[in-house]
Amino acid sequence: MLFGWTILHVPDVREAVAFYERAFGLTRRFVDDQGEFAEMxxxxxxxxxxxxxxxxxxxxxxxxxxxxxxxEIAFVTRPSRWRRPIGKRSLPAPSRCRRPDASPGADRGLRA
Structure with a gap:
């Protein structure tokens, strides 16, 4: 299992990116055109x-x-590890959290 990602929910994405660049010396990897999502x-x-x-x-x-x-905090595992103890589904998300199929770490090639 790997620690895949953390997503902080913020009122202003561009302001958060600028703060983390100044405060911690991080660089932006991606900011979408609408300023609704960014990665460092x-x-x-x-x-x-x-x-x-x-x-x-x-x-x-x-x-x-x-x-x-x-x-949000996500851990990435090989699907087979969850299929045996839980069935054909991974751990269910809480009912109020409806996430799209795509995830920030999905295209990063993360493997457990």
Whole structure:
């Protein structure tokens, strides 16, 4: 199992990228044209930012004004490890978290 990525949900993706560049010396790997998603160069584990408006469109609940939106942490495994103990499905996501099939680490060639 590998630590695949962390996505921080932020109000302003470009502002978060600029902060992490200044504060920690990281460089941006990718920022989408709408400024709703970005990834930083951090080696094999992805650090990403997702705008609140994108997170809401993906089905995550808005906890209310002034309350933190949260973050996502993902671990990447070989599918066969989960098929034996759990069946044909991997661990189910919580019902309120409806993620698209694509994931930030999916195209990075991460292998356990």
């Amino acid at each position: 160069e951090t080696g094999t584990t992805v650090l990403a930012f997702s705008a609140h408006r994108l997170v809401e469109r993906m089905g995550f609940e808005n906890p209310g004004e002034g309350r933190p939106r949260g973050m």
